[in-house]
Amino acid sequence: MNTDAALQRYLLQLGDNALILGHRLAEWCGHAPEMEIDMALTNMALDLTGQARALYQRLAELEGKGRTEDDIAYLRDAREFYNCLLVEQPNGDFAHSMARQFFFDAYNYALHKNLTQSSDEWLAGFATKALKEITYHLRFSSEWVLRLGDGTETSREKMQKAVDDLWMWRHEPNILSEAEEVLAKTGVIPHPDAIKAESEQKVADILTKATLTIPTDDWAQKGGKTGLHTEYLGYILAEMQFLQRAYPGLEW
Amino acid sequence: MQTHDLEKNFQQKIDAEVKIEPKDWMPDAYRKNLIRQISQHAHSEVVGMLPEGNWITRAPSLRRKLILMAKVQDEAGHGLYLYSAAETLGAGRDDLVMDLLNGKAKYSSIFNYPTLTWADIGAIGWLVDGAAIMNQVMLTRTSYGPYARAMVRICKEESFHQRQGYEIMLTLAKGSPEQKAMAQDALDRWWWPSLMMFGPHDSESTHSEQSMKWKIKRKSNDELRQAFVDATVPQAELIGLKVPDPDLKWNEKRGHYDFGEINWNEFWNVVKGRGPCNKQRLDARRNAWENGAWVREAAMAYAEKKAARRMKQAGEEAA
Numbered sequence A: 001m002n003t004d005a006a007l008q009r010y011l012l013q014l015g016d017n018a019l020i021l022g023h024r025l026a027e028w029c030g031h032a033p034e035m036e037i038d039m040a041l042t043n044m045a046l047d048l049t050g051q052a053r054a055l056y057q058r059l060a061e062l063e064g065k066g067r068t069e070d071d072i073a074y075l076r077d078a079r080e081f082y083n084c085l086l087v088e089q090p091n092g093d094f095a096h097s098m099a100r101q102f103f104f105d106a107y108n109y110a111l112h113k114n115l116t117q118s119s120d121e122w123l124a125g126f127a128t129k130a131l132k133e134i135t136y137h138l139r140f141s142s143e144w145v146l147r148l149g150d151g152t153e154t155s156r157e158k159m160q161k162a163v164d165d166l167w168m169w170r171h172e173p174n175i176l177s178e179a180e181e182v183l184a185k186t187g188v189i190p191h192p193d194a195i196k197a198e199s200e201q202k203v204a205d206i207l208t209k210a211t212l213t214i215p216t217d218d219w220a221q222k223g224g225k226t227g228l229h230t231e232y233l234g235y236i237l238a239e240m241q242f243l244q245r246a247y248p249g250l251e252w
Numbered sequence B: 001m002q003t004h005d006l007e008k009n010f011q012q013k014i015d016a017e018v019k020i021e022p023k024d025w026m027p028d029a030y031r032k033n034l035i036r037q038i039s040q041h042a043h044s045e046v047v048g049m050l051p052e053g054n055w056i057t058r059a060p061s062l063r064r065k066l067i068l069m070a071k072v073q074d075e076a077g078h079g080l081y082l083y084s085a086a087e088t089l090g091a092g093r094d095d096l097v098m099d100l101l102n103g104k105a106k107y108s109s110i111f112n113y114p115t116l117t118w119a120d121i122g123a124i125g126w127l128v129d130g131a132a133i134m135n136q137v138m139l140t141r142t143s144y145g146p147y148a149r150a151m152v153r154i155c156k157e158e159s160f161h162q163r164q165g166y167e168i169m170l171t172l173a174k175g176s177p178e179q180k181a182m183a184q185d186a187l188d189r190w191w192w193p194s195l196m197m198f199g200p201h202d203s204e205s206t207h208s209e210q211s212m213k214w215k216i217k218r219k220s221n222d223e224l225r226q227a228f229v230d231a232t233v234p235q236a237e238l239i240g241l242k243v244p245d246p247d248l249k250w251n252e253k254r255g256h257y258d259f260g261e262i263n264w265n266e267f268w269n270v271v272k273g274r275g276p277c278n279k280q281r282l283d284a285r286r287n288a289w290e291n292g293a294w295v296r297e298a299a300m301a302y303a304e305k306k307a308a309r310r311m312k313q314a315g316e317e318a319a
């Protein structure tokens, strides 16, 4: 894989992570445990969808094939999506949604902080802007992990179960794809070890502070970065892409 | 001062267009009336998130998805803002929410209709936010200060929503034949419920007369409805959609549109809970509340623990 192809694939990885997680967060809209949480979740969904849009636009520009951001979002099938499996996991209860968010944010924050130093000017600029949003996301999700972990007996049980249930998906963001290998060598993306160390430290800190037990089974399920997804993604896309598929080629 | 004088004084202030503020004396019925109206308004904002939220995950483009999310989030903000206004009258937010969940409090019946196609998102913005604006612009001049100020802020966002909704309709109306049919179908289904949003005829409205005297309301239901029809019919014509009312006709002499009679049977049915989505909407809010109880409890317990730790630390430092 040459650098151009790697960068294009990488933009998809980032964009798909943002789009799919944004989709999941938006599913909470109108149903969250309290109004303030409802607004915060929708806010994060807005941030992420906005990020996906910027990334797809950049990709469309780089590949120069006349595709639009919407073609990229709405006209690919599951095997051509490259988000990590974590973000497509169902919302479950609020603890599950917060565990998913926290694991992802811990990684995403470390990543974007380092991406601001990217040798790719566009990517560095994008990361600088996105980092502000992701900083807020990480604060929100880590605060909720703390509240739920160190809250009541019930909430602690639920939070622990969510951490245990989602643990197997947590590692994939830090396992490099072929595109990431190529880009790490040329300084387009940061050295993966730095991100891994920082995000794992954050996860360990918060879980400990939240009086939760850190799972010991470190088996890591991967596949998303090569387009091998869980069964959930197909349903997400069926819903998300419905109008574009049912009425192809129209303006909305 | 005797109650009688207080009341006289109060009405004089109203007549002189002086805003009533939370600490001012007010008749009990004025307070109750306002709490009812403001909380009903707040509930409408919150329940209104559901029919539109229904299309966020299916929005046809990323741009539309962002706009829709931002709109629904605005409505949540309106809800919170209005609950705060009701709290200045001594009502508790949790109590008001409980009234909604146990069916004691009402919310706008319009949200008991389903959003079946994407065009419904356009129709809601255009017609429902449009109808809401008619009412809310009037309320920016309502006699109770906090409510009036809340409305000023909310109105700005609502008119934004209205334009975005109309723009969806415009895009569909000039799109493919299927899209145009989708837009027309949405107008057909949302037109009459939108007219119902203004409530019963003035002659049938129980709260109207007193509300006008207290300047909580400044225009009657029928006046507002007429203003909405007059403003909206030309907008429909402009994009080539047909308002589903055979009696609709410009009346030169009145300088207004004449329009057909609302199906009041349907109106009262939906008000009383027999609409297509009353049960789903309330169930959704109840589920959110009940499933969220452990989360809210955890947050409270955590805050208490944190405060206790801080106290203990402060004590140790002092010692």
Ligand SMILES: [Fe+2]
Binding pocket: B045, B074, B075, B078, B154, B158
């Ligand atoms: Fe609103």
Ligand SMILES: [Fe+2]
Binding pocket: B075, B129, B157, B158, B161
């Ligand atoms: Fe609105």
